[in-house]
Amino acid sequence: MLDFSASILITPQEVKELTGxxxxxxxxxxxxxxxxxERFIYNQQTILYSFIAKNYKRDLYxxxxxxxxxxxxxxxxxxxxxxxxxxxxxxxxxMDASLSMNNDNQPKAYSGRVCVNAIDELSQIRGLVSSKxxxxxxxxxxxxxxxxxx
Numbered sequence: 001m002l003d004f005s006a007s008i009l010i011t012p013q014e015v016k017e018l019t020g021x022x023x024x025x026x027x028x029x030x031x032x033x034x035x036x037x038e039r040f041i042y043n044q045q046t047i048l049y050s051f052i053a054k055n056y057k058r059d060l061y062x063x064x065x066x067x068x069x070x071x072x073x074x075x076x077x078x079x080x081x082x083x084x085x086x087x088x089x090x091x092x093x094x095m096d097a098s099l100s101m102n103n104d105n106q107p108k109a110y111s112g113r114v115c116v117n118a119i120d121e122l123s124q125i126r127g128l129v130s131s132k133x134x135x136x137x138x139x140x141x142x143x144x145x146x147x148x149x150x
Contacts (some may be wrong), residue, residue, distance in 0.1 A: 007042055007045075008038055008041045008045060009045060009064060009073075009076060009077060010027070010041060010077045010080045010081060010103075011036035011041075012024065012038065012041065014077060014081065015041065015080075015081045015084050015085075018077070018078055018081035018082075019081050019082070019084065019085040021084070021088060023036075023037040023040060023084070023088075024036075024037055026088055027088075028041055040084065040087075041084060043092075044080060044084045044087055045083075046082040047083060047087075047113060047114060048060065048079060048080060048083055048114065048118060050123070051068045051114050051119070052122065052128065056128070058128055060076070060122075060128070063125075063127075063128055064076055065128065068125065068128075072124075072125045072126075072128075075121050075122065075124055075125055076110060076122070076125070076136065078121050079115075079118040079119075079121040079122045081116070082115050082117045082118040082121060083118045085115075086117070086118065087115075088117035090112065092106050092113075095140075115140055124135070124142060133138050
């Protein structure tokens with residue numbers, strides 16, 4: 001059995017303090033309800049890791065333990081809590097089976113997967129992200145969709 005408590009950077013209690021949402025009450029029980037909150041936080045944390053790795057070529061986990069001060073570590077925790085809140089309110093759009101890789105809605109699905117407030121929180125960490133986005137980034141597609149529609 002995997003121990004998610006060693007891998008997650010924020011506890012369910014901290015998520016409750018930051019967002020006001022009690023994950024143990026909001027998440028449905030499944031076959032293993034004992035660690036459902038930790039698994040959910042781990043999944044949301046992984047979405048943010050993937051976003052940073054894909055768009056900024058940085059390893060958030062490595063930065064967290066080696067280069068970040070306490071204030072920046074708190075920003076990472078807030079970003080993960082915001083991502084958890086976002087996924088609870090909007091669902092996990094990345095798991096939508098109607099969106100395939102060959103579908104025109106793929107950039108829109110990716111854009112809805114990551115919380116913009118979490119990205120804003122992470123962007124305050126000096127050295128983690130830069131203002132340069134890759135031209136094929138789904139975030140640029142997201143901004144285009146938000147600004148100009150489809």
